[in-house]
Amino acid sequence: MTPAPTAKSSMLPTYLQVAPLTVVLLLFFIVPVALVVVVSFFRYQMLVGIVPDLTVKNYVDLLSNPTTWTLYRSTLKFTLIVLAITFVLGFWIAYFLVFHVRNLLTAIGLFLVCTVPFWTSNIIRMISWRPVLGKEGLINSALLKTGAIDQPLDWLLYSDFSVVVAYVHLFTLFMIVPIFNSMARIDRSLLEAAVDAGASRWGVIWNVVLPLSKTGIALGALFVVTLVMGDFFVVTVMSGGLSGSATSGIFNDLQFLNYPRAAANAVILLIIVLMIAAAIFRLVDVRKELVR
């Protein structure tokens, strides 16, 4: 970001300004996560509780159990599919809002129209897909009536399809916002220059718009990955319990207070997500782009 003008000699105001953030992060992120890591090395004895003997048993158990890997594979599969779809949707919708809508107020209005659903609880929005996708639901009834099919489609609900639909429904906005923000900063004269230089419509997008929206895309990807990998109820409810996810494993362990194993599983999940985030940051140095 732009540096502060006329350098003042005292750094005190700066430290004071960043202090509240630091305190909150310390108390509500660093300490809790540290505790989780510590607990993951404890032992759990059923009916007794957590026994503070340091052991790596939890990690060994989890990492050597093929189910763990199956669950992570399943979660990653969903993450990639949802990422791809939300990227395509997010990019083109942001593009439409920034470059095709002429009136700023209209753009903001349309943007807000996309936001309104987010104030209805995620859970309600998710279960509202049931009367639409179910065997007696809207889509099936419509298809049956028009004679397109003669048996209701059962893969619309309680399947991978319904999980992906729900994820896209819930998380596309998180892709739209950062991309919208990046695109809005693109200097229009660059586009004009490209057109003048003879670039086709597609060429302008590929060579100018896309690279300049890198930051927004990276942030959007980060948000979506985080949300999908950290989710436990969308996948359980929409798949009808037929699919598990990394977090549903943690949730199961919490059912009977096996904190150490849940903690170990959580640490593994955190590491994987951090690795993905690091990879995204490798591709796009978000900090540099933002703090210009």
Place this chain on the structure above:
Amino acid sequence: MSASPSYGPRPWTFYVLAALFTLFVIFLYGPMIAVLILSFQGPTASLVFPLREPSLMWFDELFNPRRTGDVVGAFNRSLPLALGVMLLTVLISVTAGFAFRRRFKGATAIFYTAIASLIVPGLVLSIGILVTFRYLGWSATWYTSGLGAHLSWALPFGLLIMFAVLGRLSPSYEEAAYDLGASRWQTVKEVVVPIVFPGMIAVALFGFTLSYDEFPRSWLTVGSKNTLPLEIWTMTTNVTSPALYALGTVTTIVSFLVIAIALSSIILIQRKRSRGK
């Protein structure tokens, strides 16, 4: 191509994209319209179409809970919590954003910590905060541990938005103000704040939305009284959907109203700005 000044006939791509946008909006709102219709179900509460015996009974159920759980009570916690998170997020993110305009020791560390706080799965943090509070001997409540959990989620978002917004703020405006003799505080008030104000609104909106609808991080940290998302979750373990659908309808209407208010205030501010000075 949209690169040309915005006059003249629209290219064919406009129509394609407009169609895509419309489809997306239908996709977003479709199920909610289904919910809207179904919330008028009669007492033979069918969860699917067709609508039988339309009635307002499920709306009544919301406000006079029998089986359905304490929606009004939960709302009376979610709303102040979201407002609190919104205010704190604006205050903390904005000031922190300003701090980041300079290089200071620990800036990178704090930045990546904030990002990590965003990434950490909500469930994990929830456990962590509960255990932290237990070791400190404090009880978990929605206005302490719950508030903190929500902030750990909203602050990084706010920070990132402020980065983007302050990045567009050219220092030349502030330097011009100093040259004209303005004090530091005056500069902030008269020059910086008006320019970053839309960004602050965005931070406020995000802060509110993220808190109001937050579930995984709230799961264990709100104490004995549930926030609205948690109450809804426990309702699904006990109750059938039409009450939930009624709730969805009410919430959507409230959202529309708030958006309308927000939009009109933006228009008013813009108008005042162009008129004034």
Place this chain on the structure above:
Amino acid sequence: MKKTLLNKTISRRSVLKGGAAIAGATAVTGFPMVWAQALKDITLNHTGMSYSTLPDIAKQASTDLGFKVEMSVVDHPGLLNRLVQDPKSLDVADLEIWQSKVAVPQGALQAVEIAKIKNWGELTPLYTEGTFAGKEVSRQGDSPFEFLYREAADTNGFATGKTDFANFVPGVYNADTLGIRPDLVGREVNSWADLISPDFKGKTAIQNIPTNGIMDAMMACEAAGLLKYGDKGNPTQEELSATIAKLIELKKGGHFRALWNTFDESVNLMASGEVVIQSMWSPAVTAVQTQGIKCTYQPLKEGYRGWGNGLGLLAHLEGLKRDAAYEYLNWYNSGWVGGFIAKQGYYSANPKTAMAALTENERGFFYEGKAATADITSPTGEKTNSAGDKRDGGSYEERFAQVAVWNNLMDQAEFLYAKWNEFNAA
């Protein structure tokens, strides 16, 4: 000197809902109010799961007792987590018997002095003696009797016989079975094996709560002759692996339409006809019936899966709050609650007063296995059964004489959870 007020209150409660029927009147008589003035500022928090922690009960308790009772609803893991990590946030815990297995050894609950529970003698022997109708109740699984008593006031464990101290006061209980859509199922269903019968491929569901779901699965496998178990309440690792393997095989073959986690999902699955046979809880059956859809809680020849709840006092209660809690515990089994929850198919630990709180029609229907003489309604007033209907499974006695196994937290629970994860992931 204690001041006692004999307070006779008769309250009439009527429910009018969109023209539906009126619920019965209840009477709470002869309820002594100790320290009435002192207690009136107390607020008691009753935390439990959604099927038993109903706001109407709190409302009635607050009215009858003079102090405030409030309900907090959580999910299964939420309750245990709260008990252990945040005990001050609740006063009375409404937990399942198997959950006490985890909570009590960790010191979460204090001893209940049986002498202070006035109607203890009337409470069902299912809990207090481990017998029913003179015969010993199945010990497969975690039966209530095995966990009810503790050795002494300050120990945190389970006594093998009767003592003067309890870990909790008996609460609601029931015997679970499978729910079916008699209009869609196409043939007679009378065995647990029908859950896994290929006749219903793609139209079944099982509950996704591992401790419950595995029981249903074991009942089904045993009934179908596929597997043999030593003690279904405490299976070995081999037995569990074999059962899960069978479940995975069925899942891959498309046998299950869905697995449900919440009450709402189970009702939805049955009401929409997506499934015709599934694990189900009694109030879910009632909920489907209120939609005018035929749903039967089908008695099966191998017996039922029993479960029970208890109300425990948190370890931190003392003084006036503890007195209030005892008042509440006494009130809970004094009739009103029994009558109320009977209408969603649950039984009260005090059958005598519960039956007294019901109308003759309801008593006949819910407890005595007789045909209804008029419409039967749910606790919230919607109609569930018509005149002439008989309750599925017959009378109270018939039902509990056939409990084959109890809900439990088995010794191999950790193994079970890992295996169940496999089932989810497959």
